Amino acid sequence: MKSLRPVYNFSNPTEVLVDLFVTSITDVDEKAQSFATQITLILGWINEFTRWNDSDFCGLQTCTIDKDKMWIPDITIAESIKAEFASVENPYVKMFNFGGVILSETLVLTTACKMDLYEFPFDVQTCELTVQSSLNSIDELTVSPFSDASFMTASSKKSFQTQGEWELLSITVSKSNMSTLGYVLDQLKFQINIKRRPLLYIINFISPVFCFLVLDVASFFMNSAEGEKLGFKVTLLLAISVLLLILNDTLPSTAKEVPLIGVFCSVIFILIGISILESILVDFLMARGDQIEDSTSTVTDTAKDSNCLADPETDQSEERLSTLDCLKQILIEFRNAANPKGDTRTTGCWHRAAMIINVTFIVVYILTIVVFLIVVSKAWFTV
Structure with a gap:
């Protein structure tokens, strides 16, 4: 009774009806590609x-007995990495007078789940739980859904115990077969569709990066004097790099496509880096124009000071150099007479070029x- 499949004719397979209800989603590990849930499995x-x-x-139609005294189908979850009972293992099964037997188990499962994180954190994931027999072929044991998908979805949402990062959307079910070790196993695939609640990531990642941008x-309207503008931009760049490091610990490095949030942060990082280079170029052009203006003022002051060479109180050594200084003064006067506004125009060209580049870049x-x-x-x- 316990060790043999409970049929009189062994050519007839035993049909096991299965219902699966998701009562909570305890953890979703993107880097490990694993999915931890608490489920209620009814066989x-x-x-x-x-x-x-x-x-x-005396009209007795049902009774409860110890399941160790009954034949129990060897039903397993194919994707299971780790499984344990949510509380104490249910030691009983319920029997009906027409021969029906019902077993209910509440399990905490950690299963493998391939995740597509391209739209992270606005992503929707689908994880499969495949119910099958361990050894009995399709000629000995078959699995079929007891309830339809809409009932399982509604019941799961009604009994859902957690309101964390993930929201349960739906449960769908389909049948399939798998060949292994020379025989075919009957399978029942439950697809659990879940949606991430993105509010936490909007607050922690997207909003700060957008504010930095x-x-x-x-910062283009800040005064660039004394390097305050450049220092401010570099600080923004360092802040985004810190967020990228935090994001790297969340997302898997084996993803086929770069998640959009990574593209979002990286592009903004590059844009701020380019704006820093533009600020350096504009500061260089402005400093170049100021340098020419300062050199012109220095030459003019030198020319004015040379007028003091004719002072009768100068000593004889200074008088010997007066001829050379007078020649320098004559050359400066000729240059100023030929191009009285040349240096001013040169200085203005550097400043004007800097302003054109800055406005165009903005x-x-x-x-x-x-x-x-x-x-x-x-x-x-x-959508």
């Missing part, structure tokens, strides 16, 4: 050896940001 089958006439037993645009920079944000938003929120 039902016909035991042809335990039928009785209820009228012979807005601050970088606002316009192109803002347009690039707007286009990039539109493209990323469409990719993230495409």
